[in-house]
Each structure stands twice: as C-alpha cells, then as structure tokens.
Amino acid sequence: xxxxxxxxxxxxxxxxxxxxxxxxxxxxxxxxxxxxxxxxxxxxxxxxxxxxxxxxxxxxxxxxxxxxxxxxxxxxxxxxxxxxxxxxxxxxxxxxxxxxxxxxxxxxxxxxxxxxxxxxxxxxxxxxxxxxxxxxxxxxxxxxxxxxxxxxxxxxxxxxxxxxxxxxxxxxxxxxxxxxxxxxxxxxxxxxxxxxxxxxxxxxxxxxxxxxxxxxxxxxxxxxxxxxxxxxxxxxxxxxxxxxxxxxxxxxxxxxxxxxxxxxxxxxxxxxxxxxxxxxxxxxxxxxxxxxxxxxxxxxxxxxxxxxxxxxxxxxxxxxxxxxxxxxxxxxxxxxxxxxxxxxxxxxxxx
Amino acid sequence: xxxxxxxxxxxxxxxxxxxxxxxxxxxxxxxxxxxxxxxxxxxxxxxxxxxxxxxxxxxxxxxxxxxxxxxxxxxxxxxxxxxxxxxxxxxxxxxxxxxxxxxxxxxxxxxxxxxxxxxxxxxxxxxxxxxxxxxxxxxxxxxxxxxxxxxxxxxxxxxxxxxxxxxxxxxxxxxxxxxxxxxxxxx
Numbered sequence: 074x075x076x077x078x079x080x081x082x083x084x085x086x087x088x089x090x091x092x093x094x095x096x097x098x099x100x101x102x103x104x105x106x107x108x109x110x111x112x113x114x115x116x117x118x119x120x121x122x123x124x125x126x127x128x129x130x131x132x133x134x135x136x137x138x139x140x141x142x143x144x145x146x147x148x149x150x151x152x153x154x155x156x157x158x159x160x161x162x163x164x165x166x167x168x169x170x171x172x173x174x175x176x177x178x179x180x181x182x183x184x185x186x187x188x189x190x191x192x193x194x195x196x197x198x199x200x201x202x203x204x205x206x207x208x209x210x211x212x213x214x215x216x217x218x219x220x221x222x223x224x225x226x227x228x229x230x231x232x233x234x235x236x237x238x239x240x241x242x243x244x245x246x247x248x249x250x251x252x253x254x255x256x257x258x259x260x261x262x263x264x265x266x267x268x269x270x271x272x273x274x275x276x277x278x279x280x281x282x283x284x285x286x287x288x289x290x291x292x293x294x295x296x297x298x299x300x301x302x303x304x305x306x307x308x309x310x311x312x313x314x315x316x317x318x319x320x321x322x323x324x325x326x327x328x329x330x331x332x333x334x335x336x337x338x339x340x341x342x343x344x345x346x347x348x349x350x351x352x353x354x355x356x357x358x359x360x361x362x363x364x365x366x367x368x369x370x371x372x373x374x375x376x377x378x379x380x381x382x383x384x385x386x387x388x389x390x391x392x393x394x395x396x397x398x399x400x401x402x403x404x405x406x407x408x409x410x411x412x413x414x415x416x417x418x419x420x421x422x423x424x
Numbered sequence: 425x426x427x428x429x430x431x432x433x434x435x436x437x438x439x440x441x442x443x444x445x446x447x448x449x450x451x452x453x454x455x456x457x458x459x460x461x462x463x464x465x466x467x468x469x470x471x472x473x474x475x476x477x478x479x480x481x482x483x484x485x486x487x488x489x490x491x492x493x494x495x496x497x498x499x500x501x502x503x504x505x506x507x508x509x510x511x512x513x514x515x516x517x518x519x520x521x522x523x524x525x526x527x528x529x530x531x532x533x534x535x536x537x538x539x540x541x542x543x544x545x546x547x548x549x550x551x552x553x554x555x556x557x558x559x560x561x562x563x564x565x566x567x568x569x570x571x572x573x574x575x576x577x578x579x580x581x582x583x584x585x586x587x588x589x590x591x592x593x594x595x596x597x598x599x600x601x602x603x604x605x606x607x608x609x610x611x
Contacts, residue, residue, distance in 0.1 A: 227516030233539030301536020
C-alpha cells in the first residue's frame with residue numbers, strides 16, 4: 074500500500090455508522106508506549122532513534138492485526154503528503170513538523186495508526202465510527218498485548234507505563250470522543266457544558282486534537298487522568314459524561330425544533346444553498362456550512378444525503394487533500410475554487 | 425574558539441555545568457545558541473498544560489539543588505533542570521533517578537500515586553542491557569521499612585525544612601499504622 078492509494082478511499086471511522094452516529098462522529102483511543110532503557114525520542118541520539126525504528130518495524134511485520142499496513146518514514150516525505158496524513162487524523166501535526174527518524178504505520182481501513190518516535194517511542198491509535206469505545210478498546214488492547222510480547226516496554230509496577238511526559242504516566246491512555254454539538258452552540262449552552270466537563274477533569278479540544286480550536290461545532294472530549302484508575306474505569310467515566318452530553322444535545326435539538334423552527338429551517342437551507350452554488354469557498358466557511366448540512370440531515374430536513382458523504386466532504390476539502398486530488402501545488406485562491414467545485418459536484422450527483 | 429555544535433562560527437555563548445563536582449563546558453555561536461533555546465521553548469510550548477508544573481518544578485528543583493547538588497539521571501544524563509525546562513523526561517530510568525520529585529508531581533497531576541491498570545505480561549522480553557540499579561539510598565520505599573526509622577526520618581526532614589519529603593513520610597507512616605491496626609500480626 075502507498076500513500077496515493079488513500080486518496081480514493083475513506084477511512085473506516087468516517088463511515089458515519091455506529092451507535093449515536095448522529096451526534097458522535099468517532100471514538101478514538103491512543104496508548105503511549107516506550108522501550109525500556111532507550112532515551113525518549115526528543116532526547117535520543119540519531120543511532121538510538123534508528124534503533125527504535127528497526128526494532129518496532131520488525132515487530133509490526135509479525136503482528137497479524139497489522140497485516141497489509143502502510144509503513145512510511147517521514148524524513149524525506151514532501152510537505153503535502155505529510156499534511157495529507159495529518160488531515161486524515163492519522164498523525165499529529167508535531168509528527169509532521171519534526172520528521173527526522175520518525176515513521177508512521179496505517180492499517181488498510183485507517184482505523185489503526187502507529188506513530189514511531191513522536192513524543193513517545195510508540196503512539197498507538199485506534200479510531201472507530203460512532204460512539205463505540207468498547208470496540209475501540211478491544212482492538213487497541215489486542216494490538217498492545219501483541220507488542221508487549223515482543224518489545225521490552227518501559228514499565229514500573231508502581232507507576233505503570235513510563236512516558237516522556239508525566240501527564241501520560243500510568244495507563245498511557247487517552248480516550249476521546251468527537252462530538253457534533255450544533256444545537257448546544259446555537260442555544261448558547263455549550264460553555265456551561267464545557268465548564269462542567271473541565272471540572273470533572275476532562276479536556277475539550279478541536280478537530281485535530283491537541284492545540285487546535287473547536288470549529289464548526291465539533292468538539293473532542295478526552296480524559297486527563299492516567300494514573301490510579303483502570304483503563305476500563307477511565308473509559309466508563311468518559312462514556313458516562315458523553316452520554317449526558319448527547320442527552321443535552323438531543324434536548325437542545327428538540328427545543329430548537331419546537332420554538333425556533335423557522336430559524337433552523339433558514340440556517341440549514343441557506344447553508345445547503347451556498348454549498349450547492351458557491352464558486353469560491355474557504356475551508357472555515359466549508360466547515361461551518363457542512364456542520365449545518367449535517368444537522369439538516371440528522372433532523373431529516375434534507376433527504377438523500379448520507380453521514381458518510383458529509384464526512385467525506387469534510388476530509389476531501391482540506392488543503393492537502395485538494396492538492397493531492399489535483400496532483401499539484403495550489404495557491405489559497407486556487408484551493409478555494411477547487412473546493413467549491415468538488416462540493417458542487419458531489420451535491421449535484423444527489424439531486 | 426569554534427562553536428562546539430557547528431564547528432564553523434566563533435563561540436560567543438559559554439555555558440558551564442557542574443554535575444557531581446565534574447565541570448563541563450559548552451561553547452556555542454550565536455546561531456546555535458539561539459536554535460537551542462528556540463528548540464527548548466517550542467518543545468515546552470507544545471507540551472500539555474501541566475497544571476503549574478513549571479512553578480512547581482522550580483520549587484522542587486531548587487530544594488534538590490541545595491540539598492544534593494545537580495540532580496541528574498544516571499542513565500541518560502538529563503538533569504531535573506532540563507526536565508523543568510522542556511517538560512519531558514529523558515528515558516525510562518529518569519523515573520528512578522527523580523523518583524522523589526516525580527512521586528509528588530504525579531500525585532499532583534493525576535491525584536493518585538499508584539498504577540492500577542494493565543501490566544506487561546510476565547513473558548514480556550527484557551531490555552537488552554540491564555538498567556543501572558538504584559543506589560542503596562535511592563531504593564523505593566516499601567512497606568517493609570521499619571516504622572521507627574520512618575519516624576526518625578520524618579523528624580529529620582522537618583528539621584531540614586524538607587516539607588515535600590516530610591509530607592510523603594507522614595502519609596507513609598499513617599498508612600503503615602493503619603495497616604498494622606487492621607492486621608496486627610504484621611505482613
């Protein structure tokens with residue numbers, strides 16, 4: 074498998090199916106793991122970092138769960154390809170920026186990604202469509218078990234898995250759920266909800282994880298604590314919080330339907346109209362409008378759409394994706410034109 | 425004198441580090457010095473919010489400097505001061521080298537002191553080289569430690585105004601006394 078194969082398919086976690094798929098986009102778990110007695114990536118010398126690459130690549134190759142995966146070194150990759158992988162949520166921006174002695178493994182349906190030599194020697198990520206942390210955990214736990222049989226993990230019984238940053242020490246696990254909460258934003262309840270979440274020691278991030286702003290009514294909520302709780306407990310706590318947020322969002326949607334039906338109709342149909350007719354559109358505007366389109370689909374206003382198609386538009390209209398589709402560098406203006414063209418084209422096919 | 429890093433430009437920034445009475449010097453040119461400091465700042469800027477780690481680390485680091493010279497990991501050479509600046513540890517052995525400071529820090533970050541999640545399998549491979557064992561004074565404290573000895577150390581810590589250490593000892597003593605009560609024969 075090579076990178077260019079990815080452009081013509083959609084990641085398994087973008088199918089728009091699974092429990093509560095109208096509000097929950099995806100469930101993600103990542104595990105931070107290190108090899109004992111080798112300096113962590115930021116502190117390792119070149120031969121030590123190379124040693125990690127060799128050691129882990131050999132283990133990936135004999136892990137049945139990672140069969141037919143894509144494996145790339147980032148050192149010499151061009152910046153569009155790297156950005157393309159970030160846009161697909163397969164690796165962090167940090168991994169793209171400092172790419173010496175770094176690698177990435179992606180399984181064929183893009184539900185599993187492993188970053189090598191990011192902040193930790195291994196960052197294992199599993200993503201599934203919808204609200205399904207159990208399945209996500211089962212998959213990542215099995216991969217982790219298999220790695221643990223073959224790699225000397227840095228582990229101390231007292232403190233668990235040892236990580237470069239002490240915020241991850243313990244389970245090394247971060248579970249996160251990506252939510253679409255347009256009604257809580259429109260009814261101005263979102264800040265209250267986010268404040269309550271912060272009090273329970275969960276964090277809220279934007280679409281691309283750490284250091285990104287929430288946009289288009291998308292919020293990623295994840296645990297902060299890694300020590301003193303079992304993985305299942307941590308995930309149960311997240312599930313509990315997310316279930317409550319889903320309930321609030323559903324109530325807010327009902328309230329909007331009852332009391333502000335015209336406003337809702339207007340915003341959704343205007344957004345649909347703009348997306349179907351625009352000839353120049355920025356990525357910010359696209360995210361905002363697609364959020365409304367998604368709401369219109371979820372509420373049953375707009376027929377003939379699928380969550381999968383809307384998700385696909387989110388991914389395809391990003392800068393590096395547009396340039397991969399065109400197979401050349403595009404200026405910001407050229408991208409805005411191409412973006413509008415792709416959206417018009419996909420939406421025209423429906424009606 | 426040429427810069428130690430690029431070996432091209434004249435060195436204008438001179439750093440001296442004293443570790444266990446061993447003095448090491450680093451001479452850098454303007455460019456390399458700037459790069460090094462930007463590198464550190466960026467790493468820190470991108471790091472997680474550590475809930476007051478910086479300020480807190482300063483206090484811990486300052487205490488350690490006074491008491492025992494520069495704190496440094498015996499395996500990878502990272503100093504506690506480095507950790508304080510970049511917010512990242514150097515290797516798995518740092519957890520042993522800085523066990524006292526990290527014990528406090530982990531409690532502050534996670535509100536807990538012990539891992540209860542999954543463990544590595546008993547059949548897991550061992551690291552190729554044996555990690556350097558902790559020195560006799562550094563061994564992590566276990567429940568077999570004599571209660572009286574702990575009380576003496578607590579008094580000592582209070583006298584030296586090492587309050588972090590004192591608090592840890594106090595908690596440990598409480599814990600031991602509680603387990604003695606519930607299990608009078610001892611474990």
